[in-house]
Amino acid sequence: MKLHTLEAWSLRDLIRDGSVTSTDIVESFLDQIRARDAEIGAYITVCGEQALEAAKHSDERRREGRTLSDWDGIPAAIKDNISVKGVANTCGSHMLAQYHAPYDAHVVSLLKQAGMPILGKTNMDEFAMGSSTEFSALKTTRNPWDRQKVPGGSSGGSAAAVASHQAPWALGSDTGGSVREPAAFCGLVGIKPTYGRVSRRGLVAFASSLDQIGMLTHSVRDGAALLQLLAGHDELDSTSVRREVPSYESVLGAGASGLRVGLLGGASQQGLQPEIHEALEQAACFLADQGAEIQEHAFPLLDKAIETYYLVATAEASSNLARYDGVRYGLRVEGSDTGEMFRRTRSEGFGPEVKRRIMLGTYALSAGYYEAYYRKAQQVRTMIRDGFLELFEKVDVLLGPTTAASAFGFGEKPDPLQMYLTDIYTVPANLAGLPAIHVPVGLDHGGLPIGLQITASPFAETNALRSAAVLETFARNRGWNR
Amino acid sequence: MISREEVERTAALAHLTLTDQELEKMTGELASILDAVSSLQEVDTSAVVPTNHAVPLENVMRRDEQKPGLSRDEAVANGPDVVQSFFRVPRIMEEE
Amino acid sequence: MIIGLEIHAELSTRSKIFCSCSTAFGGEPNSRCCPVCLGLPGALPLLNETAVEYGILAGLALNCTISVESKFDRKNYFYPDLPKAYQISQYDQPLCRDGWVEFELEQELLHAGVTRVHLEEEAGKSIHSGDNILGSDYSSIDYNRAGIPLIEIVTEPDLRSPAQAKAFLEQLKRTLQYIDVSDCKMEEGSLRCDANISLRPQGGRAFGTKVEIKNLNSFRAVERALDHEVQRQRNVLETGAAVVQDTRAWNEAKGVTVSMRSKEESHDYRYFPEPDLPPLAVNQVWVEELRQSLPEMPLPKRNRIMEQYGLGRYASDFLANSAIWADFFECAAKQYGNYKVLCNWLMGDVSRVLNARQEELPQSRLTPAALVELLRLVDDEIISGSQAKDVLEEVCATGRSSKQVTADLGMEQISDEDELTAMVEEVLAAHPEQAQRCREGEERLVGYFVGQVMKLSRGQANPKRVNALLRQKLQQ
Numbered sequence A: 001m002k003l004h005t006l007e008a009w010s011l012r013d014l015i016r017d018g019s020v021t022s023t024d025i026v027e028s029f030l031d032q033i034r035a036r037d038a039e040i041g042a043y044i045t046v047c048g049e050q051a052l053e054a055a056k057h058s059d060e061r062r063r064e065g066r067t068l069s070d071w072d073g074i075p076a077a078i079k080d081n082i083s084v085k086g087v088a089n090t091c092g093s094h095m096l097a098q099y100h101a102p103y104d105a106h107v108v109s110l111l112k113q114a115g116m117p118i119l120g121k122t123n124m125d126e127f128a129m130g131s132s133t134e135f136s137a138l139k140t141t142r143n144p145w146d147r148q149k150v151p152g153g154s155s156g157g158s159a160a161a162v163a164s165h166q167a168p169w170a171l172g173s174d175t176g177g178s179v180r181e182p183a184a185f186c187g188l189v190g191i192k193p194t195y196g197r198v199s200r201r202g203l204v205a206f207a208s209s210l211d212q213i214g215m216l217t218h219s220v221r222d223g224a225a226l227l228q229l230l231a232g233h234d235e236l237d238s239t240s241v242r243r244e245v246p247s248y249e250s251v252l253g254a255g256a257s258g259l260r261v262g263l264l265g266g267a268s269q270q271g272l273q274p275e276i277h278e279a280l281e282q283a284a285c286f287l288a289d290q291g292a293e294i295q296e297h298a299f300p301l302l303d304k305a306i307e308t309y310y311l312v313a314t315a316e317a318s319s320n321l322a323r324y325d326g327v328r329y330g331l332r333v334e335g336s337d338t339g340e341m342f343r344r345t346r347s348e349g350f351g352p353e354v355k356r357r358i359m360l361g362t363y364a365l366s367a368g369y370y371e372a373y374y375r376k377a378q379q380v381r382t383m384i385r386d387g388f389l390e391l392f393e394k395v396d397v398l399l400g401p402t403t404a405a406s407a408f409g410f411g412e413k414p415d416p417l418q419m420y421l422t423d424i425y426t427v428p429a430n431l432a433g434l435p436a437i438h439v440p441v442g443l444d445h446g447g448l449p450i451g452l453q454i455t456a457s458p459f460a461e462t463n464a465l466r467s468a469a470v471l472e473t474f475a476r477n478r479g480w481n482r
Numbered sequence B: 001m002i003s004r005e006e007v008e009r010t011a012a013l014a015h016l017t018l019t020d021q022e023l024e025k026m027t028g029e030l031a032s033i034l035d036a037v038s039s040l041q042e043v044d045t046s047a048v049v050p051t052n053h054a055v056p057l058e059n060v061m062r063r064d065e066q067k068p069g070l071s072r073d074e075a076v077a078n079g080p081d082v083v084q085s086f087f088r089v090p091r092i093m094e095e096e
Numbered sequence C: 001m002i003i004g005l006e007i008h009a010e011l012s013t014r015s016k017i018f019c020s021c022s023t024a025f026g027g028e029p030n031s032r033c034c035p036v037c038l039g040l041p042g043a044l045p046l047l048n049e050t051a052v053e054y055g056i057l058a059g060l061a062l063n064c065t066i067s068v069e070s071k072f073d074r075k076n077y078f079y080p081d082l083p084k085a086y087q088i089s090q091y092d093q094p095l096c097r098d099g100w101v102e103f104e105l106e107q108e109l110l111h112a113g114v115t116r117v118h119l120e121e122e123a124g125k126s127i128h129s130g131d132n133i134l135g136s137d138y139s140s141i142d143y144n145r146a147g148i149p150l151i152e153i154v155t156e157p158d159l160r161s162p163a164q165a166k167a168f169l170e171q172l173k174r175t176l177q178y179i180d181v182s183d184c185k186m187e188e189g190s191l192r193c194d195a196n197i198s199l200r201p202q203g204g205r206a207f208g209t210k211v212e213i214k215n216l217n218s219f220r221a222v223e224r225a226l227d228h229e230v231q232r233q234r235n236v237l238e239t240g241a242a243v244v245q246d247t248r249a250w251n252e253a254k255g256v257t258v259s260m261r262s263k264e265e266s267h268d269y270r271y272f273p274e275p276d277l278p279p280l281a282v283n284q285v286w287v288e289e290l291r292q293s294l295p296e297m298p299l300p301k302r303n304r305i306m307e308q309y310g311l312g313r314y315a316s317d318f319l320a321n322s323a324i325w326a327d328f329f330e331c332a333a334k335q336y337g338n339y340k341v342l343c344n345w346l347m348g349d350v351s352r353v354l355n356a357r358q359e360e361l362p363q364s365r366l367t368p369a370a371l372v373e374l375l376r377l378v379d380d381e382i383i384s385g386s387q388a389k390d391v392l393e394e395v396c397a398t399g400r401s402s403k404q405v406t407a408d409l410g411m412e413q414i415s416d417e418d419e420l421t422a423m424v425e426e427v428l429a430a431h432p433e434q435a436q437r438c439r440e441g442e443e444r445l446v447g448y449f450v451g452q453v454m455k456l457s458r459g460q461a462n463p464k465r466v467n468a469l470l471r472q473k474l475q476q
């Protein structure tokens, strides 16, 4: 049996039956990493020894009947901007290539408390700024479905690791679509929870008011389980919400009956790859067949989402990335005085995309421009958020595309603006702090995965997961098979 | 339209040094991005409160209790230039 | 001349403003740090409730309005002691605003407006290899101080002389110490002051350019630096030149202000709302609760003490300048009606003994009750005034009661009639010749016999009683 090809739930069942051990599972994934990662490039750091050690402890616990959780012994991969104590946390940047986190991110503590071994840290666009992982300063990650294509980004390493069975599931971070877009390109389920649902503590900040840790999994059921493990209040993250976490697994079989599903017409569907457009229409029909009520709505302001997003995100990023100055950690390039040292360190440590965004954000916050750019964007953001909240009085979920097209090729989007437009369908959820899930529904003519996105109102992950599970059935009916 | 001088001033604020070539390219790129985002000006936002937080919360506080942080060695372990557990930096220019 | 001050005071919380690290002074370099105050990637701030309360208390003590809505902002600038390259501060919605401070200078009552009081975080500390920053080859950074809560107090430009600025600052320090939110130790940097000053040229109507002076690390420095700066600006204006807008540093050793940057460049801090911290909503109930907990402020207290106890201004100032001494006095005054004597003891011997012991009143073993007991022993003539000083020292050293100390030292005066009569008879019998002359009216020999009895009793006989007994015996 090829353990590494199984979804996490199946591994959990096997380990519980006693038919396999955590060590068997971890070894199987490490074997796969050894066999495939030279070609895929998903991992920046592989924590083989620690993972085996953790698996051994898990197996001992299981023998002694004191397992820590249902998921004790099931490993995971972590994006390289989420801190794991003692392990490199490069953020895909030369700036942090030598930095080792001295503490665990809250989500990592939760995984460890659940008894889960960590397989390694995955590649990403530098500081999560990108949509293809091409902006990693440290390595290239290839799409397991077609090595000439990008895996998406910025959580491209996590997506590629799961899609190429080098991890049963993985954590990513989603600031403007960085979990959902690579999930779309690699044929995975990608969840971005409501802002505040999962602690950000230990996640290296890109844009603090937009960042949210998410999960990349083979199935909706796996996604629900991983979300269940990580959702909840963290008293050390001031933006984490004190709110009961419902049972996500229990809603998966609820079906579509009575579900109010919104479709956004107009500009939101322009320029879609025909197969995605077709899938969207079929999915709506399927949902209707299953008893959902389909409603069409207009949301003209969504046209402004990408502009709003790039101003807010870059402004926050310009401040968040100012701390990389060569004093306390990370790269230092010496200079004759601190000013020169700062400038040399930052000029050599950051890649072009990061510099571009720092520049844009610095400009948007600078004297004379703050009102016109940053404040304006935050006001439009309010209107977008209010628009969504109004919409969610009428519908339970929105169904739409995640990306306009399937994975693109390396170097295909040399123009930054073109690259930014990749996120057009994913940024609204970040601006409004909504939960959103990408579900794969099939392959396009080129054999690349395509899928759809479900968005729900704040903290209504249950609605999103329930709908995602129906979409998964729809996908299976269309012949989708991971 | 953003000028080359403004790009230079912005780079100085961000503590980035750009070569002439980079400056040229950056000016062009920023100009086209700013041109694209200028469409926001069309939106009437009078009387709209800016969203500073995606989820509304207030008064998130902790009690004034001391807890151990990092050990001194952990604190300076990533330091590029550490001398006797101080972080050492070159001469400080006043008012960076 | 108009002067405005910007004061930073460290709040005396146990832990830092956004993390749980210790705020204690000193410590091995970088030993009181965590991911938050080191600005490590991924670290998030969490606000210390006590820091907010101290900020509100300070605002109330400075007669400010407490903002119902306030928020935190990032002030972005690069400096090696600033771990995140931004300081979490408050920009357009400070915690407190529109207050005032009443203070005195040479018995004149003055007011200065307080524009705002806001919360922010302290930076780390740089130690320079040379005598000053510019002469150093390198600097060493210690982040133990980084993240200690600060309040920044900005005054209106209401001060009219360097002496007023100093008097204001002293009153502010007293106030903050009074409400126990800051220890205000200028020598440890927990109270710092920057000043803005501009002159109105003779005959001119508009004030001149504002010059900022930084690095005023003592009350004396505030006055001296401003005096110097006034003179410097006058000299510039006299030549017909204009004062340029400038930030200058006070050089204590040379007694001059030195320009820190002459460039016309002002800072662009790119303030924006801190996304990692939700806003603060301070409701009326909370404010009232804190208001109730505020002690009486120094000036009103001084005035009340003058009136209530009939003490002079000097004595009342002495008491009111420290809530601790005033409380001690008032507690003792409940049991002891001679307020002047009580206050004189506090200003004199009690202060002296504590000083000698290098103790502060709260740490001392002396209680109001013990002091009252001591004063009563004097009033009742059980001990003399000079003995009382020795008893006080012993009470402070051991914490035993005044009565007990008096007894243990065998200091009690002998007032017992029989005992004294026996002694009087003994000395009269020992000196029959002098006794006879005394009976014949040689008055000064009474004093001689009192002296003899005192000697016999080793100073413990009650001299008044001895005198009376002697006269009685000599008349028989």
Ligand SMILES: [Mg+2]
Binding pocket: C008, C089, C120, C152
């Ligand atoms: Mg300040």
Ligand SMILES: [Zn+2]
Binding pocket: B069, C016, C019, C020, C021, C032, C033, C034, C035, C036, C037, C038, C147
């Ligand atoms: Zn700390």
